[in-house]
Amino acid sequence: MIDVYKNIAPKGDLMLLRRLGDALRSRSFLHVNSTREGGGVAEILHRMIPILRELGIDARWEVIEGDARFFDITKKIHNGLQGNEEIITDQMWEYHGEVNRRNAEKLNLKADAVLIHDPQPAALVNFRKKGIWMWRCHIDVSGPKMAVWNALKRHCEKFDAAVFSVAKFARAMPVEEFIIPPSIDPVSDKNRDLSDSEIRDAAERFGIPRDRPVLLQVSRFDRFKDPIGVIKAYRMVKKYNDCVLVLAGSPASDDPEGEAVLNEVKEYASDDRDIFILLLPPFSDKDINALQRMATVVLQKSLKEGFGLTVAEAMWKEKPVLGGAVGGIPLQIVHGVTGFLVHSSEGAAFRIRQLLNNPDMAKRMGERGKEYIRNNFLITRQARDYLAVWYAMENKGRKVLEL
Amino acid sequence: MPKAFEFKQCVTILKSTGKKAKNLRELKDVLAVVSDGAIAHHTFQYFLKGHILEYTNDFAHWAGESIEERSLAERLSNIDPYDYAAVQDLRGDLTRAIDDYLTQFPEPRDALPGDEFYFNETVILVFPAGVRAKNLAEFLMAMKYTEGSTLYYHFYDARARLGNKADDFSQWLEEGLEKPEVARRIRAIDPFMHNLESIRERIVEAVEKEVKRDMESAGVPQ
Numbered sequence: 001m002i003d004v005y006k007n008i009a010p011k012g013d014l015m016l017l018r019r020l021g022d023a024l025r026s027r028s029f030l031h032v033n034s035t036r037e038g039g040g041v042a043e044i045l046h047r048m049i050p051i052l053r054e055l056g057i058d059a060r061w062e063v064i065e066g067d068a069r070f071f072d073i074t075k076k077i078h079n080g081l082q083g084n085e086e087i088i089t090d091q092m093w094e095y096h097g098e099v100n101r102r103n104a105e106k107l108n109l110k111a112d113a114v115l116i117h118d119p120q121p122a123a124l125v126n127f128r129k130k131g132i133w134m135w136r137c138h139i140d141v142s143g144p145k146m147a148v149w150n151a152l153k154r155h156c157e158k159f160d161a162a163v164f165s166v167a168k169f170a171r172a173m174p175v176e177e178f179i180i181p182p183s184i185d186p187v188s189d190k191n192r193d194l195s196d197s198e199i200r201d202a203a204e205r206f207g208i209p210r211d212r213p214v215l216l217q218v219s220r221f222d223r224f225k226d227p228i229g230v231i232k233a234y235r236m237v238k239k240y241n242d243c244v245l246v247l248a249g250s251p252a253s254d255d256p257e258g259e260a261v262l263n264e265v266k267e268y269a270s271d272d273r274d275i276f277i278l279l280l281p282p283f284s285d286k287d288i289n290a291l292q293r294m295a296t297v298v299l300q301k302s303l304k305e306g307f308g309l310t311v312a313e314a315m316w317k318e319k320p321v322l323g324g325a326v327g328g329i330p331l332q333i334v335h336g337v338t339g340f341l342v343h344s345s346e347g348a349a350f351r352i353r354q355l356l357n358n359p360d361m362a363k364r365m366g367e368r369g370k371e372y373i374r375n376n377f378l379i380t381r382q383a384r385d386y387l388a389v390w391y392a393m394e395n396k397g398r399k400v401l402e403l
Numbered sequence: 404m405p406k407a408f409e410f411k412q413c414v415t416i417l418k419s420t421g422k423k424a425k426n427l428r429e430l431k432d433v434l435a436v437v438s439d440g441a442i443a444h445h446t447f448q449y450f451l452k453g454h455i456l457e458y459t460n461d462f463a464h465w466a467g468e469s470i471e472e473r474s475l476a477e478r479l480s481n482i483d484p485y486d487y488a489a490v491q492d493l494r495g496d497l498t499r500a501i502d503d504y505l506t507q508f509p510e511p512r513d514a515l516p517g518d519e520f521y522f523n524e525t526v527i528l529v530f531p532a533g534v535r536a537k538n539l540a541e542f543l544m545a546m547k548y549t550e551g552s553t554l555y556y557h558f559y560d561a562r563a564r565l566g567n568k569a570d571d572f573s574q575w576l577e578e579g580l581e582k583p584e585v586a587r588r589i590r591a592i593d594p595f596m597h598n599l600e601s602i603r604e605r606i607v608e609a610v611e612k613e614v615k616r617d618m619e620s621a622g623v624p625q
Contacts, residue, residue, distance in 0.1 A: 011550065012412045012552055015530065016528065019530050168423075168517055168521055171421070176418065178417065178418055179418065326517065384414070388526070388528055389416060399525075400526075400527045401526065401528045402530070
């Protein structure tokens with residue numbers, strides 16, 4: 001398994017992974033989250049557990065079970081942590097704790113290191129047996145509704161450490177706090193190399209002409225992804241450079257506004273035959289890969305964003321990327337080096353024109369972008385970081401660790 | 404037989420201190436109390452990030468880019484962390500630069516939400532890169548292909564470890580291989596004016612010159 005990353009990931013990451021594997025050999029490492037399928041966390045765990053096992057670590061992945069009421073509560077918690085108005089009653093918190101207690105009875109929580117992903121299973125910490133317990137928070141909790149945060153914090157403070165994706169997503173707590181950005185898997189269907197015929201086939205199926213530059217944004221139809229702003233930028237570009245625009249995304253089934261936004265986008269696109277609005281079903285990874293590979297410029301013009309890993313995906317395919325300067329996007333786009341950070345539709349249009357008129361610059365940015373992702377955002381780096389944090393917690397207080 | 408040069412690599416794991424600043428007054432207040440490790444991270448480790456724009460540390464970068472206080476950014480960029488024997492003294496000069504600026508311009512602007520200065524620190528993991536050099540030719544070959552974090556560890560981190568503005572490469576070349584001229588050339592590279600790749604190019608260039616000279620003096624036809 002690790003061998004498939006041999007000529008892809010930086011050699012140093014693989015060497016350190018093996019050294020950490022030797023240092024932690026035969027020790028147990030438990031991950032717990034709330035879903036086996038769907039979402040970025042499950043996607044990465046599917047790939048990471050085998051890597052950890054191959055290193056000689058006794059890695060396990062458990063999933064908590066809950067009913068609709070539980071997941072309705074955890075969705076409210078999730079929204080409240082992201083700053084949305086939510087009322088979570090004491091009874092709801094009690095039920096959250098009760099479901100966690102029932103899971104704690106069923107699951108084997110004994111491990112040398114335990115990584116609990118997100119708020120759903122956070123209360124398992126009250127039933128900790130042994131080992132180092134770490135809370136892995138994948139969401140931005142920098143501006144939460146304080147009542148929601150304060151209630152969750154009671155659990156979070158019982159961990160030995162917390163891990164956030166970006167420093168600005170974190171909240172100060174009296175525990176050690178580490179920063180580990182998420183990652184992409186370069187050999188998954190979404191990111192692996194595709195042949196020209198695979199890309200051509202996708203273009204034909206979607207009816208996308210390839211005789212002109214292709215602008216692409218892959219994201220769900222959500223106002224925070226600013227699809228209307230992307231169309232505005234495309235129209236400004238179109239006055240000077242002929243091109244086509246592809247907006248590809250899945251319908252946001254858990255977002256009641258999703259359909260309304262999609263209709264707005266369709267209406268705004270009107271009868272422009274060069275705008276392609278693609279509704280992709282779940283598990284369209286290979287198609288997304290092909291769309292990213294056929295694009296000339298990729299946009300992620302978000303107004304609000306989590307980490308925004310679609311940026312890393314496009315950069316991995318050597319595409320220049322324009323992104324809104326929000327969430328984790330500025331961590332991926334080094335402005336002027338691997339892409340451009342933009343703050344308006346006008347800014348996006350200007351940068352697209354720059355790139356379309358300077359293919360050499362676009363190529364150079366794409367190449368630098370791929371190297372930047374190789375060095376910073378591959379799954380091997382994330383696996384390395386998880387083990388490094390565990391190792392650092394076992395050597396608490398030391399700033400330099402020689403392996 | 405001189406001792407072989409063992410190339411090492413380092414990886415940093417970022418830790419949040421939980422402290423942040425949205426303007427210069429807050430930056431100054433947190434600078435006064437934040438850990439030495441955080442100050443070291445935002446100054447010494449700036450070069451590990453790879454993309455050097457026009458600044459030499461995170462404080463200058465933030466002052467220039469996020470709150471657009473350009474003249475302060477220039478002054479902060481001119482502070483050389485390797486000039487200080489103790490982080491405490493470096494902290495003092497950084498604070499003084501901000502204080503002076505605030506006396507001249509007492510109403511600095513706030514950064515946009517999300518663009519505040521976040522104080523972080525690191526844990527560093529050091530491990531062998533699996534490459535050793537016993538002579539100049541092997542050293543040259545390794546320099547061409549070694550990873551950026553190896554360059555950082557031996558060229559930048561060494562300055563803080565050795566405390567004498569030297570780096571591991573020039574020290575070994577001078578003491579191990581008795582090559583003072585190439586060591587001098589490497590020491591003459593301004594660490595603040597290059598990114599890691601450009602440091603590599605300059606070291607390779609200096610070593611290549613020395614190899615060529617060795618070959619010429621040995622009468623090896625080229």
